[in-house]
Amino acid sequence: MASTSSGRQTGARDRDSEGRARNARPRDGLGRPLPYGADGVARQPEGVLRTPRETVAEAQELLDAGRPFHAHEVFEDAWKAGPDEERALWRGLAQLAVGLTHAARGNITGGARLLRRGAGAVEEWAASAGRGQPYGLDLAGLTEWARQLAAEVERTGAAVDAQVRGPRLRG
Structure with missing residues (x-):
């Protein structure tokens, strides 16, 4: 198999040491793939075990x-x-972040849909868990932020600045 100047094999998918597919292409700040060899932003390592408070702090830094x-x-x-018992909470928070990602990329329909889905998941988890x-998360504030942003992107049809419009996770 031929290799590119960056050492990547052409015609093959990027694989980790265990043979699982990985995409080693550089990405921009909104996660969009860039051409091989381009300067991208550092990727988040996958599978990192963090405490819930570490998760919230790191996610807030990235949102900021x-x-x-x-x-x-x-x-x-x-x-x-x-x-x-916490998976629905973290999945809902991930959906909020992806919704903001799509809204920032200009995918208005997908962004609004994911913001609302994440808000519903977070709200439902908070209600069921009482x-x-x-972890200091302002779940009511996050659901309000998500629904307002979803309505705004649908009304304006414009992409948002993720840095300016990112949420505050803690009240």
């Missing part, structure tokens, strides 16, 4: 930097590794 796609990956780690602010 305008990198909601990367914040989604942090939430996804918590969703996949966390206790069963908790409003686990």
Whole structure:
């Protein structure tokens, strides 16, 4: 198989040491693939075990930097590794981050849909768990933020600045 100047094999998918498909292409701050060899932003490592508070802090840093796609990956780690009773919470938070990603990329329909889906999941989890602010999370504020942003992107039809419009996870 032929190799490119970057050492990547052409005609083959990028694989990790265990043979699982990985996409080693560089990505921009919103997670969009860039051409091989381009300068991209550092990817979030996958499968990192963090405490819930570490997850929230790291995700907030990424959201503040305008990198909601990367914040989604942090939430996804918590969703996949966390206790069963919290998976819906972390999945909902990941959906909020992906919704913001799509809204920032200009995918108005997908962004609004994911923002609302994430808001519903977070709201439902909070109601069923009887908790409003686990790990300092402002779940009521997040659901309000998501629904307002979804309505705004649908009304204006314009992409949003993820750094300016990112949520505050803690109240």
